[in-house]
């Protein structure tokens with residue numbers, strides 16, 4: 001990186017619960033540790049943060065992403081050969097959206113699901129193509145106390161479900177699928193996790209990758225999961241962003257889920273994506289005290305009886 005070092009960022013809240021804009025930062029220039037640490041705490045506080053007008057190189061995006069931790073590779077997305085940590089999400093007439101239009105946290109079919117995702121817009125479609133995020137702390141806190149108590153301690157199996165369509169066809173494809181199944185045997189994750197840094201409780205099941213609740217019948221699991229999935233669809237818990245080329249977003253997959261709105265086909269939309277590898281997900285800890293009472297607003301909202 002060259003040029004004048006960045007000053008301190010300005011963080012502008014965009015929503016009561018989730019989403020903030022980081023201003024005054026040019027990611028093509030050096031970023032002091034103090035400025036990065038302000039960005040990192042904004043990420044934990046707002047769950048998803050965005051920067052406008054970052055007309056940077058792919059390498060600069062990767063370099064910025066590495067500040068958040070070691071990067072992971074995504075087994076199901078096209079990558080740049082010389083830079084396997086980079087995934088290219090390019091949709092057009094011949095490449096319809098694959099499964100990003102379902103609420104999810106990234107790669108929960110892994111034993112250690114993705115921690116952070118760093119996504120940058122290269123090309124916007126003629127219209128549409130927004131992305132939405134849902135606050136999964138509010139999703140948890142907005143459940144009735146009885147249901148919160150019931151789901152505490154439950155675990156769920158996860159699977160790369162929708163990506164299985166990539167392996168339809170001949171013998172070779174089936175062999176590849178077997179390999180993927182061996183690489184990603186259905187992990188079991190707590191239904192409610194405690195975020196390792198903020199200590200918030202988070203609802204951690206998602207429609208895209210959760211397979212079933214353990215220790216329950218199929219019918220019970222399906223119906224209870226449906227109630228839990230619906231929490232991500234509550235508008236008050238959501239932030240929706242319209243992209244511009246050069247918009248760069250970072251989110252914490254342990255605090256929120258996302259949904260790429262699929263309303264622009266067949267127009268082209270192009271994004272570059274890098275993700276930070278995760279580690280163990282701590283289960284619900286009854287003694288955990290959120291470092292700040294982030295969730296109060298969600299709880300008050302639920303108690304107003306709106307849902």
Ligand SMILES: O=C(O)CCC(=O)C(=O)O
Pocket residue numbers: 089100106117119130131258259260271273
């Ligand atoms: O294309 C988008 O807006 C989001 C895609 C997505 O799900 C991801 O990058 O993890």
Ligand SMILES: [Fe+2]
Pocket residue numbers: 100104105106258
């Ligand atoms: Fe995703």
